[in-house]
Structures are given as C-alpha cells and as structure tokens.
Amino acid sequence: MDNETYNTIIRNPQLADLLGQALIRDDLMPSILGSDNHEISYWAGKHLARNHRLANFDDLIAFFEQFKLGSLKLLKQTSRQISWQLSGEIVKSRLDLFDDPDFYLETGFIAQSCQYITDQTAEAEIEKTSPNKGIVLIDAFLGKDKPTDDQESTSIFKLNQSGVNSADDD
Numbered sequence: 001m002d003n004e005t006y007n008t009i010i011r012n013p014q015l016a017d018l019l020g021q022a023l024i025r026d027d028l029m030p031s032i033l034g035s036d037n038h039e040i041s042y043w044a045g046k047h048l049a050r051n052h053r054l055a056n057f058d059d060l061i062a063f064f065e066q067f068k069l070g071s072l073k074l075l076k077q078t079s080r081q082i083s084w085q086l087s088g089e090i091v092k093s094r095l096d097l098f099d100d101p102d103f104y105l106e107t108g109f110i111a112q113s114c115q116y117i118t119d120q121t122a123e124a125e126i127e128k129t130s131p132n133k134g135i136v137l138i139d140a141f142l143g144k145d146k147p148t149d150d151q152e153s154t155s156i157f158k159l160n161q162s163g164v165n166s167a168d169d170d
Contacts, residue, residue, distance in 0.1 A: 001027040005097045014089045018068055021090075025105070026098040038104045045108025052157040053116050060113045062159050069106055075137075082114055082140040083127070092134025103129070103136045114140040121145050 071088040094101040111124035121143035
C-alpha cells in the first residue's frame with residue numbers, strides 16, 4: 001500500500017475503519033500468495049461459509065453488510081444460476097485503489113452459501129468487474145446433484161438483526 005492509497009482510505013470516514021482489511025487483503029496476501037492468491041482466497045471464502053452457514057439469501061446479504069464486504073444484491077435466480085451484484089463504497093474504493101483487488105473470498109463465500117441454501121452443488125465465478133461503476137458481478141452455478149461435502153456445518157450461524165438497516169414504517 002503506497003502513501004496515496006493510505007491517505008485516500010484514512011481520509012474517507014466510510015473507509016477508515018477498513019484500513020486493516022485493505023492492508024491484509026490487497027497488500028499482504030497478494031505478496032505472500034503470489035499467483036495463487038485468487039484460488040486460495042476462493043477456497044478461504046468457501047471455508048468461512050462452512051463455518052458460518054447461513055439459512056437463506058437474506059442472511060447472506062445481511063452477512064456481507066455486517067462484515068463490511070460490500071452491498072450484495074441478488075439480480076437473478078434460475079434453476080441453474082444465481083447472479084449477484086457486489087457494490088458499495090468498500091468495493092468501489094478497492095477497485096479504484098488497487099491494481100488487482102481480490103473478490104474471490106466473497107465469490108467462494110457466495111458459492112458455498114448458495115450450495116447450503118439451495119441444497120445443490122454450487123461453484124461461483126466473477127462474471128465482470130466494473131471499476132467505473134464500482135460493482136463486481138458474481139455468478140453462482142448450480143449443479144443437478146445434492147452436495148456430498150463431509151465438512152459441512154450442521155448448525156446455522158445466527159446473525160444479530162438489530163442495528164441492520166430495515167424499512168420501518170413511521
């Protein structure tokens with residue numbers, strides 16, 4: 001992370017609390033993992049989802065918000081594919097500030113979560129990144145078979161919904 005990137009993050013109140021995340025995800029990990037960074041990040045995301053099994057897509061969206069991974073939006077769902085949009089200030093700044101920001105952790109997390117929620121095998125890939133729009137499009141592809149993963153968590157990770165943005169009627 002150079003001084004310009006550091007100053008951009010630290011001066012933005014929405015990003016300043018994420019300085020450590022940026023340092024680790026977009027500076028340290030790529031230098032340690034080299035060309036394997038994306039692949040390892042993908043499997044790390046799947047591992048996190050195994051340990052934090054979510055009950056439904058609403059929980060997946062809330063998880064991304066609460067853990068400051070970005071704003072996740074379900075765009076389209078068919079029997080074979082689920083399309084997601086990842087956006088928000090953290091996503092836009094990472095796309096703007098880093099040469100090769102890694103969103104494979106999020107992609108792996110989405111893949112494993114879709115597998116649990118749909119009870120179908122699933123893998124995901126980044127469809128497109130749009131730095132000028134500050135979005136990452138991620139597609140989860142669903143298989144015909146039920147998962148046979150013996151590492152699956154049997155308990156649901158319960159999110160605290162208090163403090164989560166909700167539409168309250170006044």
